[in-house]
Amino acid sequence: MSGSLSGKVAVVTGAGRGIGDAISGRLIADGAKVFALDKMLPDEPRERVTYIETDVTDPASVGAAFKAVDDKAGQVDILVSNAGIQRVGLVGKISFADFSSVIATHLHGLFLCASEVVPRMVERGAGGAIVSIASTAAFVGLPGRGPYCAAKAGILGLTRALSLEVATAGIRVNAVAPGFTRTKFIEQGLKDGSLQEDWMVARVPMKRLARTEEIAEAVRFLAGDESSYMTGQTVVVDGGWIVQGIPEAPTWLQTSAS
Ligand SMILES: NC(=O)c1ccc[n+]([C@@H]2O[C@H](COP(=O)([O-])OP(=O)(O)OC[C@H]3O[C@@H](n4cnc5c(N)ncnc54)[C@H](O)[C@@H]3O)[C@@H](O)[C@H]2O)c1
Known part of the structure; x- marks a missing residue:
């Protein structure tokens, strides 16, 4: 397999x-060997991906998954911490169990996987890239999604702190924040x-939701040498959602209307 990630091993x-x-x-x-860690195995598995049933909230499960990666590949060059869930409810009504499950999946999941890969990357001495999937919810408040906003903001905090801890080892730690x-x-x-699709789309300056491939492209950039001097950063991929101050701006102030 050729490509600029040829010879690299990625855990997603x-x-x-x-x-x-x-x-x-x-x-x-781009040539990477991929291990997919998920609590549910897919109905239609991809060719050339090794699926390992893993619960990222469980230290033992995560430890066993990385042991399996060691046995099969002997190295990890890229970690993409992407697993996520949503639980919607107001503070005062949402249960502690639901709140905790969101924090555990997003934030503990990143912590547990990073705790496995950092020592391996440092010991091997070949650097590495860690990319987390955050969200625009890390930057704004979304009523009913307090656990999710907190978890995603926490991911950005951990991303920045970890990026400093491992910078001299040539390990870069960044995040991608997708919109809808x-x-x-x-x-x-x-x-x-x-959620309702009409108001979701109306609020996006580009007037459409993202395709999964558009998020993957940003992750690919941060995972590879193309971003070799970037660390501790967050790349927002949201069609302009987060920078929009006045959604109700008149159409004559939009290029497409002129
Ligand atoms: N879809 C969006 O609009 C959007 C926007 C911003 C951020 N995100 C983030 O992107 C990531 C992926 O979201 P998606 O839209 O593909 O969701 P999805 O529900 O389609 O996929 C999430 C995957 O995570 C897995 N997962 C959940 N809990 C897990 C656990 N404990 N251990 C292992 N695997 C687990 C699920 O089985 C599933 O395969 C999430 O972190 C999400 O918060 C999504």
Whole structure:
């Protein structure tokens, strides 16, 4: 397999479907060997991806998964911490169990996987790249999504701190913050009524949701030598959502209307 990631080994969590699956596809396309860690194995597994049933909230499960990667590949060059869940509810009503499960999946998941890969990367001495999937929710408040906003903001904090800890070892730690992306994750919100496609799209300056491949492209950039001097950063991929101050701006102030 040729490509600029040829010879690299990547671990992608939550890669059984959605954004994680697209990330696996993108890394494979450039020659990486990919291990997909997910608590659910996919109905249609990708060729050239090794799936390992893993719960990223469970230290023992994560430890066993990385042991399996050691046995099969003997190295890890890239970690993409992507596994995620959503639980919607107001503070005062949402249960501690639901709050904790969101924090555990996103934030503990990153911590546990990074705790496995950092010592391996340092010992091998060949550097590495860690990329986390955050969200625009890391920067703004979304009512009913307190656990999710807290978890995603926490990911950015850990990304910055870890980037400093491992900089001299040549390990870069960055994050991608997607906006609304068409996956089962969003479909769940459409089904329970906490999201509605018309107002979601209306609020995006580019007037559409993201495709999973567009998120994967940013991850691919941060995972490879193309971003060799970037660390501790977050790349927002949201069609302009987060920088928009006045959604109601008149159409004559938009190029497409002129
Ligand atoms: N879809 C969006 O609009 C959007 C926007 C911003 C950020 N994100 C983030 O992108 C990431 C991927 O989201 P998606 O839209 O592809 O969601 P998805 O629900 O389609 O996929 C999530 C995957 O994570 C896996 N997973 C969940 N809990 C796990 C656990 N404990 N251990 C291992 N695997 C686990 C699931 O089995 C699933 O395969 C998440 O971190 C999500 O928060 C998504």
